[in-house]
Amino acid sequence: MKRTYIDSGVLIEAVRGTNAVALKARRIITDTNREFASSIFVKLEVIPKATYYKNAAEVAFYERFFNSVVHWAHPDDRLMQAAYQHACDFNMAAIDALHVAAAISVGAEELITTEKLNKPIHRATGITVVSIQPA
Numbered sequence: 001m002k003r004t005y006i007d008s009g010v011l012i013e014a015v016r017g018t019n020a021v022a023l024k025a026r027r028i029i030t031d032t033n034r035e036f037a038s039s040i041f042v043k044l045e046v047i048p049k050a051t052y053y054k055n056a057a058e059v060a061f062y063e064r065f066f067n068s069v070v071h072w073a074h075p076d077d078r079l080m081q082a083a084y085q086h087a088c089d090f091n092m093a094a095i096d097a098l099h100v101a102a103a104i105s106v107g108a109e110e111l112i113t114t115e116k117l118n119k120p121i122h123r124a125t126g127i128t129v130v131s132i133q134p135a
Helices: 008-016 020-029 040-052 056-068 077-090 094-105
Strands: 002-006 034-038 110-113 128-131
Touching (some): 002 008, 002 020, 002 094, 008 040, 008 056, 008 110, 034 056, 034 094, 040 094, 077 094, 094 110
Parallel strands (some): 002 034, 002 110, 110 128
16 A cells, blocks of 8 residues: 555645546545545645535545545644754745645655645655646
8 A cells, every 4th residue: 555645735626626637636536555644734725615615515525535544644843843844945835844744754655746846845855746737
């Protein structure tokens, strides 16, 4: 089993999208050869907005995904320090640095994102970052 951390953009594409990126996101999320990892950071990026706008189907989709997560990152001081270091070292946005640190903290082999290849998250070390965006 491949331990995979899914970025929020992948979940949003999977539930809302209708293009090739969305199809790729859905294939990844339903891949039975993967064991998923996540964090409260991903939940904070996807569930509150869907909840606020009363999109029950979208919330249910996210909840099904989160119920399938096997490895949860815990936002402790060590994780926060690691995220801070990633942000400083690679000019990463705060939330991307938190995702990288969370993924590494749970031993994920890869972090799958919708960020384009020219974004700082792809400079991260310690984990393979894979974009589902076309090159």
